[in-house]
Amino acid sequence: MLTNEIIKQRLTDKFGEQVRHFEEPYGMLTFETDRDNNLKVMTFLKEDEELGFTYLNDLTAVHYPDNTGQELAVVYMLQNIRTSTRVRLKVFTDITQPDVFTASGLFATSNWLEREAYDFYGVNFVGHPNLIRIMNVDEMDYFPQRKEYPVEEQTRIDKDDAMFGR
Amino acid sequence: MVEPPQGFGGDGFFTMKLSEAVGLARSNSLWPLPFATSCCGIEFMATMAAHYDLARFGAERLSFSPRQCDLIMVMGTIAKKMAPILKQVYLQMAEPRWVMAVGACACSGGIFDSYSVLQGIDQVIPVDVYVPGCPPRPEGIIDGFMRIQDLVKAESIRRRESDEYKALLNSYGIQ
Numbered sequence: 513m514l515t516n517e518i519i520k521q522r523l524t525d526k527f528g529e530q531v532r533h534f535e536e537p538y539g540m541l542t543f544e545t546d547r548d549n550n551l552k553v554m555t556f557l558k559e560d561e562e563l564g565f566t567y568l569n570d571l572t573a574v575h576y577p578d579n580t581g582q583e584l585a586v587v588y589m590l591q592n593i594r595t596s597t598r599v600r601l602k603v604f605t606d607i608t609q610p611d612v613f614t615a616s617g618l619f620a621t622s623n624w625l626e627r628e629a630y631d632f633y634g635v636n637f638v639g640h641p642n643l644i645r646i647m648n649v650d651e652m653d654y655f656p657q658r659k660e661y662p663v664e665e666q667t668r669i670d671k672d673d674a675m676f677g678r
Numbered sequence: 679m680v681e682p683p684q685g686f687g688g689d690g691f692f693t694m695k696l697s698e699a700v701g702l703a704r705s706n707s708l709w710p711l712p713f714a715t716s717c718c719g720i721e722f723m724a725t726m727a728a729h730y731d732l733a734r735f736g737a738e739r740l741s742f743s744p745r746q747c748d749l750i751m752v753m754g755t756i757a758k759k760m761a762p763i764l765k766q767v768y769l770q771m772a773e774p775r776w777v778m779a780v781g782a783c784a785c786s787g788g789i790f791d792s793y794s795v796l797q798g799i800d801q802v803i804p805v806d807v808y809v810p811g812c813p814p815r816p817e818g819i820i821d822g823f824m825r826i827q828d829l830v831k832a833e834s835i836r837r838r839e840s841d842e843y844k845a846l847l848n849s850y851g852i853q
Contacts, residue, residue, distance in 0.1 A: 647759075647794075648758075648759070648793075648794060649758050649759050649794075652793075656793045656794070661793075663791075663792060663793075664791045664792070667797070668787075668791070668797055
């Protein structure tokens with residue numbers, strides 16, 4: 513039985529102070545590490561015999577505009593298919609230099625997932641084979657899901673202010 | 679019963695205006711291209727099915743090739759990445775061609791007022807009939823189709839070479 517306590521114990525045995533902020537929202541073990549450690553931690557989680565988190569469920573980014581110095585978070589969700597246990601890893605990075613090592617050597621799906629995180633948040637994945645926009649128009653010069661831009665389309669001139677609550 | 683068109687007839691012959699005859703023939707055999715992208719496309723499938731039959735109006739043969747159709751019905755949300763593709767499909771149609779924008783997203787971007795959705799297909803191609811609704815009922819799509827039929831019946835055969843039409847196409851960057 514792979515429980516959250518076993519995973520937490522193995523991680524702190526191996527990495528000590530570099531993994532921190534262990535939480536269990538809704539039962540899923542969540543922890544944080546430095547941005548330079550993300551590959552080491554994920555390789556350990558993937559290749560260890562007992563842990564065996566071989567399936568990358570999802571890779572997304574979050575923008576926290578109030579955390580100066582650590583605005584962009586990259587969130588990895590890993591799953592062990594045999595025991596159906598999930599775990600979540602967060603790395604925080606600075607918005608002025610959002611470099612994170614790419615996981616495409618470890619997990620093949622992270623190729624497109626990292627392209628999506630780049631397209632919408634501007635996270636630069638170092639070592640990615642083809643880091644270009646995946647869903648937005650290629651000529652777009654900003655990163656839409658950062659919380660710096662108005663949500664509405666700005667080129668419309670026919671919107672009635674009364675109906676839009678202004 | 680439908681009345682016969684205005685004209686002069688006699689024993690074994692009938693004359694009428696050429697534009698009216700051509701308009702009558704065209705309007706009752708429009709071949710649509712269903713450019714169905716999202717939910718309005720499902721409503722269109724219901725419109726083509728047996729209950730709200732669109733084939734009664736002559737639109738029996740749907741073609742997915744723009745080279746063989748008269749009317750392009752754009753049904754659904756068009757993203758900004760899709761806009762040049764839609765324009766390419768429109769350019770491949772042969773004159774005379776008509777465009778029908780079905781649904782709120784095709785008319786004006788609908789509820790998707792955001793960075794990725796084109797706010798109305800009339801930003802890239804000239805539109806003849808707009809059918810509002812989210813999604814419009816099949817009766818609404820049929821009503822839009824009937825308005826297109828009225829436009830086709832009443833169209834002058836010189837319209838496509840006129841200066842006004844050329845200016846309209848130029849404003850979209852289409853030669």
